[in-house]
Amino acid sequence: MIKLKKILVWFRNDLRLHDNEMLVEAIAKSDSILPVYVFDPRYVEQTTHGTLKSGLLRQKFLRESIADLRSSFQKLGGNLLVLEGRPEELLPELVERYDIAEVYHHREVGPEETEISAHVEDQLWKLRINLRHFIGHTLYNKEDLPFPIKDIPDVFTQFKKKTERDAIVKACFLAPEVINFTELEDWGELPLLNDAGGEDPFLRGGEREGLLHLNALLEEGSLVYQKIQGKAAAGLPAFSSKLSAWLAHGCLSPRMVYWLVKDAEDKFGTNQNFNQILLGLLWRDYFRFMFKKHGLDFFNDAQLDFEQSSPEQEEKDLLDQWKQGRTGHPVVDNYMKELNETGFIPYPARLLTATFLIYILKISWVRGAAYFQDKLIDYAPASNWCNWAIVAGGGKDQRSGKNAFDLEKQFKLLNLDPEDSPLVN
Template sequence: MKNKKILVWFRNDLRLHDNEMLVEAIAKSDSILPVYFFDPRYFENTRFETAKTGVLRSMFLLESILSLRKAFQQLGGDILLVQGKPEDKIRELVTQFEIAEVYHHREVGPEETEISGHVEDLLWTLKINLKHFIGHTLYNKEDLPFPIKDIPDVFAQFKKKTERDAIVKSCFLAPEHIDFVVHTSWGELPSLKDLGFDLNTDTIAEQYAVGGEEAGLLHLKSLLAADADIYLKHSTKHTPEKPGFSSRLSAWLAFGCLSPRMVYWKVKEAEGIFGLNANFNQVLLGLLWRDYFRFMFKKHGIAFFQERDLEKDILDATEFVNPALEKWKTGQTENPIVDRYMYDLNTTGFIPHTGRLLVATYLVHVLKIHWTCGAAYFEEKLIDYAPASNWGNWASVAGIGKDDAKSKNTFDLSKQIKILDVAISDSPSFA
């Protein structure tokens, strides 16, 4: 096709490095049109009386998109910013710019998958192909030692077989040259107010992280350099894990500002220089857990939640305002460790994995409140919210996930209850 143009639909993949979708679009077209849709559905309230996206995650999103915009501008182009639902706006775009194909990354959450379906149906009527890419995982599905339908439901088995028999591919290089579709009005980056936030009532504390690919790569470099420095101060290669260690990479991974493969290979590079490191191992384990939950959602969909009356339980849990739930949300439970973590969550948008397990245990097993209420609140507050990991972890705490309770990697209720009873004040370990 003469002058073939491809629309590149960015979602949670806000980076240039290791972006197969972008690399292939550049290779298969004469010019590309990068687009980001500010979908109003992600800024609405839920049935749980929570916001789909809180103010802190919205700030991180805007910073990440601005970072990508600047990267494209340095290459002589830009990214088109569109207000509205993709399925409502994309017809006009593909017609106006004579688009031949649309590329996007496939998601696994039911809501995200439904949006892709709407867009695909619309494009089908226009005889335009929506090409799917999978760039959110460490392992490509075709490189796994089993088809999706046969992926082990037990994390320990998934980890063992994957680490033994699968390969992590090398990263795609960031493009150095891009031909962009000619356009004169690329759209304005919305403000928090434009997205529906009342800055008089939405408290914004100091963020623990700044959004964007550049910030993510700098954080990764700093993290590995810090652990290398710790290594040099110890005589053994097997250095102990730092007390309170957290990689804090999760927000950049959630928005796709960092590729999990980039993180993996940078860690492996550091290991090759400095030797084994417990903190490095924790980073790699975190990447595996991300893959596990995404592949579980791909395999099972909503059936991942093994709860017979899930819809009824949600209706019962949201029928009235529960004072205990409100105290949990605001950190007023009178359990010191729970309240401290909830304060951190509300003011920074982040708590480490250990803290998430503890506050979830308290909500589900002490207060006896349905787990989906907590998962929905985390969806609003977490900067690093990712559907599969968030809802999968909450299901594990509630005991309804697919991971076998006999697995040594599964949620340990008795351990969490003991910690809550003691209400320790020591800093937790890796998230």
């Protein structure tokens, strides 16, 4: 009897069908695939800072993204197996139970994520099963860069210049239209959230919603084409595509965003907002590659062990005021409240609230980063920790951190008058 080859596709932060090389390859190399998502309790634990590793708003976004992926597979006649537990325990069990030949997944760069992959790899190896790694989170593939990871320029502008000159952004993989699924009786239930928040979330998770948002953003006449400069811009929020949460969960691929922006540029011409999106995607890549190159050394200069400046209780009170938006400084407080309510604030607001915590309240940047990790719906380890480290004067590119404490510049970024800065009074 011919043995049918089954491949288990382990989904993590890659919750999409489009531009998913891992999925396309698994379909091509197997007789049937078993798509799996594992809700890992370690991701919702409390941290030593008293924050959650993933707060309710992001848990909700993730749940919606998984429900959407499941529904996409159902439309193709299959499903997504949803489990709760540790992948290093559950995946080997599935391999044995369903006679799986190989396991595919996307490689991550965060220390916790890589550690989990290493545990999975070890356990699978005991069964003589290979864990195949794919790269699918960045705009530029690591192997397409004009330098090996160890030689990636630490200075962002050099990284940008050389990458744009010598590397190409590959075309997207098409979403599969036909998939053979391994047959299963019980595909598992999505875990319930204790408190799913309001019925009207700010941004909904999932590939479908992400693509709708991206297409609406690029539609003729949308905000992305409006050029408001000079005095007219005062008081208006700075442009923000709000694509980050879908990018962070992998509901949108950075290449899909890139190519759709390029199409729109061909039709309507380039503009400042398109440049901002494309530049943002490069920063995103840069931080992931920096994490890969330096690991935790990236944070050396930003001091992981912060010397406490105020007595413990006083610091705790100040930190709580910052978290709850009760510092007495209206701009900071409004943004912190917005963060708590929606899980999102734009880049200049993150810069300002982070600067305030570190330089005005003199509280360790690590506490702020842990709070953002809890609250942000777009939390991504490399983007969050590296951006915080840069505001705190760390990172490997001394030029990028130089303006972190330039409040005048930050107020300009927010389209606010520096004279109104509550921080300088």
